[in-house]
Amino acid sequence: xxxxxxxxxxPRDGLQVEKKTVPLEEKIHWIEGSAAAGIDVIQVGSFVNPxxxxxxxxxxxxxxxxxxNKPAGAILSGLVLNARGLERGLACGVEMFCMGVSASxxxxxxxxxxxxxxxxxxxxxxxxxxxAAGKKVQASVQSAFGCGFEGxxxxxxxxxxxxxxxxAGVRNISLADTAGHAQPHQVAALFSAIRRLDPTVELxxxxxxxxxxxxxxxxxxxxxxxxxxxxxxxxxxxxxxxxLPAGNVATEDLVHSFQRTGLxxxxxxxxxxxxxxxxxxxxxxxxPGFILKSGSIVNFKGQIT
Numbered sequence: 001x002x003x004x005x006x007x008x009x010x011p012r013d014g015l016q017v018e019k020k021t022v023p024l025e026e027k028i029h030w031i032e033g034s035a036a037a038g039i040d041v042i043q044v045g046s047f048v049n050p051x052x053x054x055x056x057x058x059x060x061x062x063x064x065x066x067x068x069n070k071p072a073g074a075i076l077s078g079l080v081l082n083a084r085g086l087e088r089g090l091a092c093g094v095e096m097f098c099m100g101v102s103a104s105x106x107x108x109x110x111x112x113x114x115x116x117x118x119x120x121x122x123x124x125x126x127x128x129x130x131x132a133a134g135k136k137v138q139a140s141v142q143s144a145f146g147c148g149f150e151g152x153x154x155x156x157x158x159x160x161x162x163x164x165x166x167x168a169g170v171r172n173i174s175l176a177d178t179a180g181h182a183q184p185h186q187v188a189a190l191f192s193a194i195r196r197l198d199p200t201v202e203l204x205x206x207x208x209x210x211x212x213x214x215x216x217x218x219x220x221x222x223x224x225x226x227x228x229x230x231x232x233x234x235x236x237x238x239x240x241x242x243x244l245p246a247g248n249v250a251t252e253d254l255v256h257s258f259q260r261t262g263l264x265x266x267x268x269x270x271x272x273x274x275x276x277x278x279x280x281x282x283x284x285x286x287x288p289g290f291i292l293k294s295g296s297i298v299n300f301k302g303q304i305t
Contacts, residue, residue, distance in 0.1 A: 005042040007230040013238035015055045035071030037271035043077045047085030067093035097130040100140030103157045140164040140174035146181025146246035172202040180210025184220035190225040204228030234276040234287030250289030271304035
């Protein structure tokens with residue numbers, strides 16, 4: 001099996017719907033803790049209007065800090081929605097640019113103010129510019145498995161968007177389950193269809209746990225050759241522009257599940273749990289992650305009581 005990559009999106013997707021402002025120093029601490037635990041990619045923030053998403057107001061400063069204090073072994077990613085965001089990201093040291101288009105017209109307009117086709121017309125030149133600058137690029141299709149406003153999404157809409165990414169030279173393609181509607185058979189079918197378009201593409205997934213199928217969908221994706229998995233510490237987060245925002249798959253739950261099947265045992269699970277506990281303590285409420293509550297059984301040998 002190809003190397004599995006864990007992409008921690010907690011500092012961006014995890015925080016964007018939270019009302020309590022997280023200080024810069026706290027974000028730095030969580031990002032450094034995630035990197036030290038062995039996470040491969042960390043999404044530091046997004047380059048968006050701070051009036052719409054106040055938690056992301058310090059994204060440029062965070063990247064500037066990590067440009068001077070680079071965590072060993074971790075790639076630092078940032079989400080961009082437009083040319084101005086790309087310009088900011090190039091100026092402050094983003095290593096991997098994440099950008100995407102929604103397959104749902106309603107979600108696209110709420111998220112970007114543009115239709116899906118208009119948004120992709122903006123994204124494709126950005127992707128080419130970032131690639132020309134020597135940066136990694138991941139292009140996503142949001143609401144790929146369903147929409148809280150529109151319901152089912154025609155798979156052909158998703159594949160049409162993916163084909164345009166491939167033609168633009170993007171090699172890392174992510175499908176995002178923004179509304180949490182995905183189910184494992186659907187996941188396997190859609191990723192398999194993309195693989196038929198291009199057998200060499202790197203596939204990524206981003207599942208929300210709105211209806212409890214997040215981890216099941218991750219394993220369905222794994223079985224079809226997906227190697228990049230996006231998750232959030234403690235299961236925090238959700239899209240503020242979807243109908244029912246709900247949390248992501250928890251990073252520590254994902255790593256725990258992989259380690260129980262013999263995968264990614266190099267990641268320090270206790271260190272990940274400590275980061276999640278710090279996030280939980282900051283927000284002063286119980287987070288949805290399972291292993292935070294139950295503890296790990298990766299090395300459990302049985303116990304007589």
